[in-house]
Amino acid sequence: MIDDCHFLYLRKIGGFGILEAFLNGISASNDHLFITAWNLFLWNYLEGTVNIGKYFPTRIDLPELKDSEIKECILSAYKPGEITFVNDINVNKEKIIDVVRHPVMIKLLHKTLIWYSLGSILLFLRQNSIKLKIKLPQKT
Template identity: 30%
Template sequence: MSDDSTLFESEKERLREALSEEPTNVAVVSEPFAGRETLVDTAVEELDTETRRTALSSVTEADALVADDAFADTEAVCVEGCEYLYTRRIDGFETLERFVEKVASSDATFVVSWNSYAWEYARRTTEVDAVFGEVVSLPTLDAETVADSLASEYDVSEFEDDLEELRQEGDRFVDRLPDRLRFGLEEKSDNVFERITALSGGNLGVARAVFESRLWKEGGEDDHTDLSYEDAFVLSVLVSKEAVGREVLETVVSPRSLETSLRKLSDAEFAELEGGDDIGGDRDGGRVSLRPERLVRAVTHLERRRLVW
C-alpha cells in the first residue's frame, strides 16, 4: 500500500497556514496522478470542523453538485476533481461559472483540487483563480524521494545497489538544475531510479506506473508518434481530465468521429478503456482514461503542437 503522507511537507505547511486563523479558499494544483489527494487529506485534518468532502469523477457529478444546494450550512467544503466542472464546448462553462459564483458568495472555506492542465485552461477562460486566495502547486520529486517511495511499496531488491547509491549521494547538484535539464541528464543514467524519475517527470503516480510496466527498459522517449491534429486534441482533453466518459469526448470532438482517434491513441498506448477492455469494443459507453506511464510523452507531444500551455 502506498504512503504519500510524508511527501510535500512544505506544501502542506503552506496549506495549514492558509487555513489557520483567517481561512482562505485554497486550490491544490498538480500534474495528473501526482498525489493531490494527500494535500486534501491534510486540509480535512486541519479544518477541524464539519467538512463536506466530495470527489468528482464525471461531468454529470459536477453538474449535480452545483445544481444541488450542497454548500449551504457547511463551514468547509473540499472538492476534488474540479477538472470535471467544465466541458470544452459551447455552454460548457456554465457549471464552472456557477461554482465560482457559489464559492465567491459563500461563507464556507473551500479547498479544491485541480489537474494542472485543466486549471491553466480554466483560469484563462473563466478567471477561476480570482476566488482562491492561495494556490498550492505540487512540485516534481527528486530521484531519491521517488526511489524511497517505490522501495516502500514494491520489492526493489534487484535494484538495491542503485537505491543505495542515491541514498549515499545525499544532496545532489543535478537536483538544483531546471527540471527539463535534470530529466534530460537522468534519462541517460545507469541508475534505474534516475531513469524512472526522468520518465515520470518526477511524478510519483507516473513513477509507479513506469515501475510496474518496467518501461525504463524501453529507453528514451523520442516522440515518433504519428497523431493527426484531431487525435492530439482528444489526447489534450484526456490529459486535462485523466479519465472521461466517451460521450463527453464525443461532444467535444463533434462532428468528427471519435473512434479513429481513440483507436490511434490506444495503439500509441496513450489511452485505454477503463477496466482494460478493448477501446473499440464498447461503442455506447465506458470511460476512456489516460495511461499514467505515458503522461510525459503525451505532454511532450502536446507541447510541441501547442495544445497545452
C-alpha cells in the first residue's frame, strides 16, 4: 500500500519525472498488487493528462467521514481512557510569529520592480535558480 501518491507529481516543468518512474516500475511488475491513495483533484488531473486509470483499473472512492466516525477510528487504536479529545475553545491564542513585510527592489530587464516579500524572496530565487541583480533599499 502506498499513501500520499499526490506527492509523486510536482507542479513545475519536468514535474512528471518521478511519477513516470513510479508508473513504469509498477507496470513492470505483474507479481504484486499495488494499493495507492491519491488526492482526488490530482487524480482527476492525471486522468486527463497521463491516463492514470490505465495503470490502476479499479478505483475505490472512500466516502467522507463524519466527525464521530473519525473520532471512533482514532480511539479504536488506543485503550479506553488512554486518549481524550478536548474542545478548541481553551486553546492559547498568544501570537508566536510576527510577519513583517520587507520591500526588495529587483532590476529586471532594465526595469526596477519593487517586490514586497515576507522575507523569503532570496530563498525563492535560490531554489528556482533565478539570477537577478538585487538591491536592498537604503534605510532612511
